Amino acid sequence: MPATLSAKSSVESLQSNATTHTVPDKLGPAVAGPMVWEGTELDATKYVVNLDTHEVANIRSAVISFKLLGLPRSYIDKSTFPLKAELATKLSSISKELHQGFGVSVLRGLDVARFNDEEAIIAFVGISSYVAALRATDSYANQTLSHVRDATHDTVPHWAKDIGLAGSKITSAMDFHSDRFSGDVLALYVRDDGGADNGGEQYLTSFWRIYNELLEKDPAVLETMAEANWPFELKQKDREPYLEFGPTLFFSKGKPICQLVKAPLLGSPRIERSASMPALSKAQLHALAAVETLAKKFATQLDRQQGDIQFVNNLAVLHARAAYGTTKERSSRHLLRMFLRDAELAWEKPASFRSNFDDPFAVGRKQNLPVVDSDPWRKISGRESHG
Template identity: 25%
Template sequence: MPEAPMNAPFPMPAGPIGGPAAWFGPDMDRDRSWAMTYTGAELDELDAAIHAFESSGRDLGSITAESFPLPLLKPKLDAMLHELLHGRGFALLRGFDVSRYSIAQAAAAYLGVGAHLGGFRSQNAKGHLLGHVKDLGLDIRNPTVRYYQTNRKLEFHTDSCDVVGLLCLKTAKWGGESRIASSVTLHDEMLRRRPDLRAALFTPMPTDRRGEVPPGMKPWFDVPVFSWHEGQLTTIYAGQYIRSAQANFPDCPRLTALEHEAIDLLDEMANDPAINLGMEFLPGDMQFVHNHNMLHSRGDFEDFAELDKRRHLLRLWLCPKQARPLPPLFAQRYGSLEIGNRGGIVTKETTLKFVLEAQ
């Protein structure tokens, strides 16, 4: 794969992008049509599908849209996927009583719903297709530790897949609110305020892989924060890992002062409550976010002392067959760019698996 040219000219939209994905948090807080509730019949169908799967003796890896049919719920899931990919870019499904089920049963339900949205992708070098967002007491100063394994605040970022989903099993004692922000809005606002910094975000920036390095690749990848490709703004961003690449890899390309200022302003704007949307998770909530035009984050939290009460979310990285085309440079992070078969993290040691305990 050719090296990404640094500071080379890249295409940009001529002006503001707008559209349904360009929203502001306070407006979304007033119009909560993105928060959908299961009907009683849909919950009964999901419950029957859970028990049919359990009775079959099959393992989680066998779950597909075909093997986990949800005919009543499918129209709602199809509409939600269209809204994710072509509308506001996020959705919440509420009303699943997760307390009624074991973690294995809840995972089956979540994978069954997720399978109707896209294929599952590996979320780390261990090959976990079902991720666990939980404080494992790890030290973020360790260069292989990722923020979701701690109780530290997550800065606004994207994940390396088309759609990321979270199922809330248990909430923290306090904190841990989910926050999302439209990267289309951030682009348009930055164009309005600082067009010079907007342009800086269309040049590749080295991003730390946190020790999860695919064969033949460097310990960082070079992709612009903003890419204008086939008439769409596509975003890939992890400011914490752009900064750690600068600190940890002396041989990676150095950011210019303008590029540092650009990501600082991007973070400042994403954290502005006039732009972002806060979302409190309840047990059983399923949140889905389109990574290509949304950033997401999480606040610090304090957990319960009792192990069985601690905050715990299940996560899916999904690859829909209806997803958008991606810029060629994304191959450094996504591997294949084939729609319906891309994204995730795979190294030489990766073995794909589903696990029911955080590790």
């Protein structure tokens, strides 16, 4: 069984300049900058990056070029997915927006390329290599790229009869969250938005805006979030889950980092939390409610079109999803998902939990980039049961 983390408060959680030998006694100051936004302050004109016909043609050419190499998809990078200098610069500038700007960017225009399933994977991975070259691979589910889709109508194999589906495989609404220790940047490629009136609307909210509000009106919530005593339930393959303590609020040289996801703390619609896990304290439950309330207050609906590739800062911007589809038939809604890191612009992580943030990017780990999602259970398709 993996070693659990200490319940001692994360040193860097409360103050960015703290050392590993002292316990800080105050929260970091209010943050400023373009990543502090709310509602209509962030609209599509500020984050949509449009591709013209020549750029789409260049991407299609790069896809064909890679296919002709006959290499495994894990070999996709800038050298095997060649783009013209102007387009390469355009894509790399997205990373600056994610780390120093609003924390959100949407690349639009790929739908006209009419990629088949394999070509879509190659294009998504190739484009992302210019935005943030490092791809995260979950050491638990051994996934680099996953399919966000409705798997509730799949025939359940005998071996998976006692295994629930993660949030990425069901149609239920998802509260605001960030994907804990999954990667710095969340990347989603909208292969099929499910059609009109299907639901599944996506929402984003600035945690930095939430942080400033709580700092002024309810700082005790932030203090609770920064304590490393949140009881996360981590699933294991063919074994009982284990308990890992940690904070939900960190700092990176003054930058608040939120890693708050409810499923491993409360359970999810398809994956119950083990009765052996400790319950959350009243202060922690209050913190969850306070963050969710403010997240909804400051949220904006993400402008989404078929063929979009969405990039979101997973450290400072929370995301949520409305329910979609119906219970009678499978929804066609289908997104491809990866988590990324830009080695040059990545925020420094707090020393006490740096290994947790860095683990998905371990060098040498085999990358799995499946074209078809043939196993949505994957013996719990995410260690912390979130999508």
